Structures are given as C-alpha cells and as structure tokens.
Amino acid sequence: MGITEKIKELEDEMARTQKNKATEYHVGQLRAKIAKLRAQLLEPEKKSGAKGEGFDVMKAGEARVALIGFPSVGKSTLLSKITDTASVSAEYAFTTLTAIPGVLEYEGTRIQILDLPGIIEGAAQGKGRGRQVVSVAKTADLIMIMMDATKSTQQRQLLEHELEAVGIRLNKRKPDVVLKRKNGGGIVVTKAMGLTLTKIDEKMIKSILQGYKIHNCDVMVREDITVDEFIDVVLGSRKYTPALYCYNKIDSISMEEMDKLARQPHSVVISCEQDLNMEHLKDRIWEELALNRIYTKKRGEKPDLNDPLVVREGATIEAVCHQVHRSLVEKFKYAVVYGKSSKFSGGQKVGLNHKVAPDDVVTLFTKS
Incomplete structure (x- = not known):
C-alpha cells in the first residue's frame, strides 16, 4: 500500500470514529499518523525529483x-x-x-x-x-x-x-511550545504558571511523542494549544x-x-x-x-532618503547592521537613532538590542 492510500485509509477511519471523550486519544493518534505520512509524501520529492522539475527562482528585492x-x-x-x-x-x-x-x-x-x-x-x-x-x-x-x-x-x-x-x-503564529530532546529521563511535560490546557492534556502529548518515537523529551507548554498545533511543533517543518x-x-x-x-x-x-x-x-x-523603512546617515551629514534599508517589523539595530554589512556587528560601538523610536528629539544613543520604528534615521558608530 502506498503512502497516499495509507493516508486515505486513516482519514476514512477518522471519519468513521465517533468524536467523544472515550475516542479523543485514538483520534489524536490518527491525526499524528496522517501528519507524519503527509510529511513523508512530500519529502522524497525534494531529494529524488528529476533535475529541472522545480521552480528554482533566485530571491530578489527586500x-x-x-x-x-x-x-x-x-x-x-x-x-x-x-x-x-x-x-x-x-x-x-x-x-x-x-x-x-x-x-x-x-x-x-x-x-x-x-x-x-x-x-x-x-x-x-x-x-x-x-x-x-x-x-x-x-x-x-x-x-x-x-x-x-x-x-x-x-x-x-x-x-x-x-x-x-x-x-x-x-495568518497563524508558531505555537508557544518548546521541545528539548534528551538521552534519558522519559517525557516530562511542564506548563506555564497559571495555564490550564483545555484542548490537549499530558497523556495526549506523551501519546503523540511516542507515536513519533520520541521517548525522552522535556516539553514546555506556554499557551493553550490544540492537538494539531502540538503535532506541528513535533514535526518542526511547518x-x-x-x-x-x-x-x-x-x-x-x-x-x-x-x-x-x-x-x-x-x-x-x-x-x-x-x-x-x-x-x-x-x-x-x-x-x-510588515516591513519598515530605515534610513542611515553619516555623522555630520544629512540622511539619504532615496536609499532606505528595509527591515522586518520589530527589528533591532543589530538587524540594521546586518543590512549594511555583516561585519558591522563585530565592530559595533553604539548607534544614534532619530525618529519615533528615540526618546529625545535630538537623537538617542542606543545599543544592538534597540528596536527601530518606521522611518527612523540611524547613525552607526564602530570601534576604531
């Protein structure tokens, strides 16, 4: 039986299964098996596909x-x-x-x-x-x-x-769950303080991990996740x-x-x-x-407003340095920021972890 047929068989079994408290673990295991098979179905194509089959287009622009x-x-x-x-x-x-x-x-x-x-x-x-x-x-x-x-x-x-x-x-964000594999000690599940899991429980988490042959792992759950979201975390390829x-x-x-x-x-x-x-x-x-334009200026000169750097929303001065030149982070001393992210109208002296805002102007200073 091929992978596609196995997936269809499991989907049919899941459709036939009545959804209730007694069957929720069985349904969860079926979902995990289907997700695992789908991953297997896609992976071989990347390794064994004939040369020239894909659309290998060079990335350009921001x-x-x-x-x-x-x-x-x-x-x-x-x-x-x-x-x-x-x-x-x-x-x-x-x-x-x-x-x-x-x-x-x-x-x-x-x-x-x-x-x-x-x-x-x-x-x-x-x-x-x-x-x-x-x-x-x-x-x-x-x-x-x-x-x-x-x-x-x-x-x-x-x-x-x-x-x-x-x-x-x-339009989804990665579930706030951390998996840390280890050599022994079994599966240990820890929840964030005050968190109540309403869509999955510890037994289901352990069952899914064992289905993926993960028997020694620390799991830190920081939000109320679903079974499918936890499977996504385990697969790690989403x-x-x-x-x-x-x-x-x-x-x-x-x-x-x-x-x-x-x-x-x-x-x-x-x-x-x-x-x-x-x-x-x-x-x-x-x-x-969610892109932001950032402008750079040399000391004592006006910023070049015709040549912006483009960074992700929430980016830091470190990301700005990488956009200019990767070696800048090693030589970085401090930066002066003018604009929305600056506390002062005359500019603010900041470090690598400072978050920039749209249309900020940045002057970078390096070690001599």
Whole structure:
C-alpha cells in the first residue's frame, strides 16, 4: 500500500470514529499518523525529483510574495499590471507553466512577486504541478491567494486546505511550545504558571511523542494549544506565513457582494481588467509584509532618503547592521537613532538590542 492510500485509509477511519471523550486519544493518534505520512509524501520529492522539475527562482528585492490561485483567475494579468515583468496570459487555463518573477517597486523598496502555475485540487498529493508550486510558496514572505470574485467562496477553502496539507499555516503564529530532546529521563511535560490546557492534556502529548518515537523529551507548554498545533511543533517543518486574499473581477459582481468580500480579514478586492483598486493592493501588500523603512546617515551629514534599508517589523539595530554589512556587528560601538523610536528629539544613543520604528534615521558608530 502506498503512502497516499495509507493516508486515505486513516482519514476514512477518522471519519468513521465517533468524536467523544472515550475516542479523543485514538483520534489524536490518527491525526499524528496522517501528519507524519503527509510529511513523508512530500519529502522524497525534494531529494529524488528529476533535475529541472522545480521552480528554482533566485530571491530578489527586500521580500518575496507568492501569487497562488486556481487557473485563469487573473494572476498573470495582475503581475503585468503591478510589476515591471510581463507574464504570459490568455483566456484559457494553465497558461503559466513555470514560475515567472516580477518586481514591484514600492516607495524606494523592491518586492519580488512570483506568478506560480495555477494550483489545482490535490496538489498535496502531487497532482498537476501543485507539489512544485507549494514548495516555492514555502520560501515566500507573503502568500497572496488570488480568486475569482464571480465564483464560489469554496475556492478559498480548497486553496487553504491544499496549503494546510503541505505544512503552510496562513495568518497563524508558531505555537508557544518548546521541545528539548534528551538521552534519558522519559517525557516530562511542564506548563506555564497559571495555564490550564483545555484542548490537549499530558497523556495526549506523551501519546503523540511516542507515536513519533520520541521517548525522552522535556516539553514546555506556554499557551493553550490544540492537538494539531502540538503535532506541528513535533514535526518542526511547518511554515507560518502571512496571507492576503485578493478577489479579482469585482466589476462583474454587485456592490453588496463586493463590500462583503472587502470586509473579510486580510482581504482586498480588485479588477485587473478595469484597473480598480491597484494602488490600494500595493499598500496592502506592504502592510501584510510588515516591513519598515530605515534610513542611515553619516555623522555630520544629512540622511539619504532615496536609499532606505528595509527591515522586518520589530527589528533591532543589530538587524540594521546586518543590512549594511555583516561585519558591522563585530565592530559595533553604539548607534544614534532619530525618529519615533528615540526618546529625545535630538537623537538617542542606543545599543544592538534597540528596536527601530518606521522611518527612523540611524547613525552607526564602530570601534576604531
């Protein structure tokens, strides 16, 4: 029996099992087995796939956005509208047969956008070219899921299901759980002070770990997690990626339908055909990427506002140093910061751990 058949058999067994207190441990073990098999299903492709099968596109710019959707939703047209690259487009399905990169210039920063081939149902089982699509999606800083506003909302659920099956968690953060393997002493589970686990218990945690042949491990749980979230922690290969849901062809639906779509979390509505909402889409991409522009200036000179450094939200002076040159951290003495993160209008002297704010100006000082 192949891996796909084993997964189907376990899913059928889980569907047949009545969900109650008596069966929750059995269901938890089934979920763990399914997750383990899915990981095995995906891993061999990376090692044994034929040369040239994947979409090995060099990363460029300050961030990467993967554009994913079913065939013929307008991805290629969108890429040609908001970047400097013209992607092939046509009125029939499966036009894009390889990953096509484009660069979005946004207020002095460069964001790479990859137009990936139309994902289809069953991508997690390797149907079509879905396996390669999702492998590239895992390298993205943001996944933009493009949909046809005139079609069923089920398209969103199907795409989310495919990405979930290959270990991509959309708009979620990594569970606050620490696993530390050891040579002996069994499994020891510790909870944060005052924490009550309502969706999983110590017995289930130990059962899942033993299912993965982990018999000696310290587990520190700092939040109320689910069984699936704990399985994700054990596997360790999950990618937690922000997602933006982009609904195209709004010129073909009613105002009421458009308003309903636009009000959904992490969503934006556009029309490639009519050039509607394109500038707002660029703004939303920037917001969802959570990037900050930082400017540097030499002592006694004005800052160069035409050449910003781009760092992640919450980045420190150390990250700024790495952006300028990796050797700067070793030579770092102190920095002076001007802007929102500074306590004083005339600048503040700070160390490597100081968190910068959007549009801060930084002067770096090194040891002589």
